[in-house]
Amino acid sequence: MTRYQELRQTLNDEIAAGVFEIGGKFPTEFELCERFGVSRHTVREALRALEDNGLLSRQAGSGTTVLARKATALYTQTLDSxxxxxxxxxxxxxxxxxxxxxxxxxxxxxxxxxxxxxxxxxxxxxxxxxxxxxxxxxxxxxxxxxxxxxxxxxxxxxxxxxxxxxxxxxxxxxxxxxxxxxxxxxxxxxxxxxxxxxxxxxxxxxxxxxxxxxxxxxxxxxxxGDRYAHTQRLHRDRKRKAPSTG
Amino acid sequence: MTRYQELRQTLNDEIAAGVFEIGGKFPTEFELCERFGVSRHTVREALRALEDNGLLSRQAGSGTTVLARKATALYTQTLDSxxxxxxxxxxxxxxxxxxxxxxxxxxxxxxxxxxxxxxxxxxxxxxxxxxxxxxxxxxxxxxxxxxxxxxxxxxxxxxxxxxxxxxxxxxxxxxxxxxxxxxxxxxxxxxxxxxxxxxxxxxxxxxxxxxxxxxxxxxxxxxxGDRYAHTQRLHRDRKRKAPSTG
DNA sequence: TGCCATCATTTGTCCGGTCATTTAAGGTTG
DNA sequence: CAACCTTAAATGACCGGACAAATGATGGCA
Structure with missing residues (x-):
């Protein structure tokens, strides 16, 4: 596993474990660089993945905020277009x-x-x-x-x-x-x-x-009303006992 | 607009215009660096966006392949329960x-x-x-x-x-x-x-x-009809392939 | 001919750095 | 006190470089 993947998993686990308060500030990129001894690029790559997963929100000037402990989407409706x-x-x-x-x-x-x-x-x-x-x-x-x-x-x-x-x-x-x-x-x-x-x-x-x-x-x-009805389907995409995301 | 965004749009337009054959090879990162006079980082950022949109596929050692002319975005509605x-x-x-x-x-x-x-x-x-x-x-x-x-x-x-x-x-x-x-x-x-x-x-x-x-x-x-309306929201997935949690 | 080692190519990872943009905080001024 | 300015801090953008890993082609050898 690469460094930013390891870092992502580590941070993912810490977020899931409740180390950081939801809505609170996440460590800055420089702090994470020092703590893990990696370059800023590596940190940013890890943060980017966590942001994509909906766990973090980043804002220039303001910093990084914790949004959620884990990505939760139990039922999804997917449209190809x-x-x-x-x-x-x-x-x-x-x-x-x-x-x-x-x-x-x-x-x-x-x-x-x-x-x-x-x-x-x-x-x-x-x-x-x-x-x-x-x-x-x-x-x-x-x-x-x-x-x-x-x-x-x-x-x-x-x-x-x-x-x-x-x-x-x-x-x-x-x-x-x-x-x-x-x-x-x-x-x-x-x-x-x-x-x-x-x-x-x-x-x-x-x-x-x-x-x-x-x-x-x-x-x-x-x-x-007699010519059209709107239909949608929602699929479950996670098993009941599934967690163990990492 | 930033450089990689401009580059992304330019390449996006060229793909849409049919400059590249679908299934064929896309210019390499270095070729794009030379052609547009930007660093490899900028090129990679643009290619990443195009890959996320499902237009390109990249493979280390092999190169970049054109998948489609038009972006096919995924829209999903997610429910926690x-x-x-x-x-x-x-x-x-x-x-x-x-x-x-x-x-x-x-x-x-x-x-x-x-x-x-x-x-x-x-x-x-x-x-x-x-x-x-x-x-x-x-x-x-x-x-x-x-x-x-x-x-x-x-x-x-x-x-x-x-x-x-x-x-x-x-x-x-x-x-x-x-x-x-x-x-x-x-x-x-x-x-x-x-x-x-x-x-x-x-x-x-x-x-x-x-x-x-x-x-x-x-x-x-x-x-x-005057007491209730059904509302649903669909979000665009930034990536076509689900970001892994690690 | 068929197999394998080698090598060049291409993307992936990672490092160092600089400057820009955004934001929040603090201080100044009317 | 409110409005404005300055400043520091954080993320975003961009550069140049280096090595790693995957891939496909090449060429030698049994």
């Missing part, structure tokens, strides 16, 4: 009906989860199955103003907007929040979807984050 | 209204996802917030017949039924499937919940598996 969020059987196409800037008012602020007065670029339209053209849902896509320049890059693109945003602005989606609620199908949307007005519908809101506390994109999808 | 499935803000209590065996007929077979003629033990009732007693949902719990002995063990237990089942029958829940759809609030349930009849409601079906292809427990929850 964000396309997995849209658990449709086949490919879909977006049929744009509206495009333009909106200024958020009270109603929309609540549903989108953003602040009143903000300006967002909005696309709205139908999403259809590519195979037979059946309309699955009404979709509204909101892009935060700083990124509204993608509007020109859209054109004939068939990629999801978050993919275009990632490329053009070098964003890395760090988190996606998905919120599902039941609403009554609005009249205009019912017409576009050829669905029954005021019938129960599924409202799916997805907020895309890239590091910041505010999302850079928010999408709303309204599905007729 | 199954209690995380119920994303209520506070504790809840179950108020039992019905208890007994049912034989599955056509309608129920479809909603539960089981076969006609099967016998299940059924509990039905209200779930209330422990703090203020507000009814959140109508809940129906179905336990497969082989485990119906749990009925006697229930009594005053406040634990979730899947916990009791796990203990009494030494089951280990391996998978949970959650299905969310929008329905119209049925009359009887609307009355019990003091909600509006035929208003949009959220139907959450959870099926609990323990190795077998058939669930040992299925629960249905019907939430008034």
């Amino acid at each position: 964000l396309a997995g969020l849209f658990d449709y059987a086949t490919d879909t196409v977006f049929e744009k009906r509206h495009e333009g800037f909106v200024t958020i008012r009270e109603r929309l602020a609540e549903t989108l989860g953003c602040s009143i007065g903000e300006r967002w670029l909005r696309f709205a339209g139908l999403r259809r199955l590519a195979t037979n053209g059946i309309a699955i849902c009404w979709t509204e896509i909101f892009v935060a103003e700083p990124y509204s320049a993608i509007r020109s890059a859209l054109g004939d693109a068939t990629d999801p907007i978050y993919e275009l945003l990632q490329r053009q602005f070098d964003l890395e989606i760090s988190e996606v929040e998905q919120r599902i609620s039941a609403i009554s199908m609005p009249i205009e949307i019912a017409q576009a979807l050829e669905a029954e007005t005021h019938a129960p519908a599924l409202l799916v809101r997805r907020r895309y984050f890239a590091g910041s506390a505010n999302p850079f994109e928010v999408t709303l999808s309204i599905h007729p | 199954l209690a995380g499935l119920f994303d209520y803000a506070t504790d809840t209590v179950f108020e039992k209204r019905h208890e007994g065996f049912v034989t599955i007929r056509e309608r129920l077979a479809e909603t539960l996802g089981c076969s006609i003629g099967e016998r299940w033990l059924r509990f039905a009732g209200l779930r209330r917030l422990a703090t203020n007693g507000i009814a959140i949902c109508w809940t129906e719990i179905f336990v497969a017949e082989p485990y119906s002995a749990i009925r006697s063990a229930l009594g005053d237990a406040t634990d979730p039924i899947y916990e009791l089942l796990q203990r009494q029958f030494d089951l280990e829940i391996s998978e949970v499937e959650q299905r969310i759809s929008a329905i119209s609030m049925p009359i009887e349930i609307a009355q019990a919940l003091e909600a509006e009849t035929h208003a949009p409601a959220l139907l959450v079906r959870r099926r609990y598996f323990a190795g077998s292809a058939n669930p040992f427990e299925v629960t249905l929850s019907i939430h008034p």
Whole structure:
């Protein structure tokens, strides 16, 4: 085993044993260099692994903080791509009906989860199955103003907007929040979807984050209740008596 | 932006543009050092990021291989326990209204996802917030017949039924499937919940598996659309291969 | 020909150092 | 007292170098 691997295991064990208080400060890189007689590079490599495991948090100027005793994830849902969020059987196409800037008012602020007065670029339209053209849902896509320049890059693109945003602005989606609620199908949307007005519908809101506390994109999808159900599966990935992580 | 970030983006773009053949060799670290006039450390940091994104594969002695044109990120939802499935803000209590065996007929077979003629033990009732007693949902719990002995063990237990089942029958829940759809609030349930009849409601079906292809427990929850929304968060995994703990 | 030792290549590990950026703390000033 | 400035300390970025380990090709030998 290499030095930084040994160091990582040693520190991992000490954290698990409760040597350091959770939320408290971890020794600095120089202190660890002295204590273990290794270079700063070796220490940083070990700390990096512990940070990846979610045990530590590091901040320039502030230092290293202990986040947890051990990595705990008992049940996980894994998606190979964000396309997995849209658990449709086949490919879909977006049929744009509206495009333009909106200024958020009270109603929309609540549903989108953003602040009143903000300006967002909005696309709205139908999403259809590519195979037979059946309309699955009404979709509204909101892009935060700083990124509204993608509007020109859209054109004939068939990629999801978050993919275009990632490329053009070098964003890395760090988190996606998905919120599902039941609403009554609005009249205009019912017409576009050829669905029954005021019938129960599924409202799916997805907020895309890239590091910041505010999302850079928010999408709303309204599905007729009889055409779509959201399904997810969670797998257990650790045995009951498993610990002995090191 | 730092140098290795710029380098990462440049190489990322070149890979995406098809400059390198998939499965073919990528330039060596030294070649990249010369070409971009940076140190090996900077190159390695950029390559590391590309490897984490699943674009490259590196092998000591052999070199670097191109795996894909586009980054295929992994997004995971992690739960420390199954209690995380119920994303209520506070504790809840179950108020039992019905208890007994049912034989599955056509309608129920479809909603539960089981076969006609099967016998299940059924509990039905209200779930209330422990703090203020507000009814959140109508809940129906179905336990497969082989485990119906749990009925006697229930009594005053406040634990979730899947916990009791796990203990009494030494089951280990391996998978949970959650299905969310929008329905119209049925009359009887609307009355019990003091909600509006035929208003949009959220139907959450959870099926609990323990190795077998058939669930040992299925629960249905019907939430008034204006009282509850289901929320889940997905995090991007920084690395495709799980970081080892040592 | 088939096998094995050798060697050059490439990535992995580790060392030393320097400067930049971020943060918290302390002191100064209006 | 609040706002600002300075300073120290910590992590982040970057450089140059050295050796280790893995790999694949080369060439000699039975």
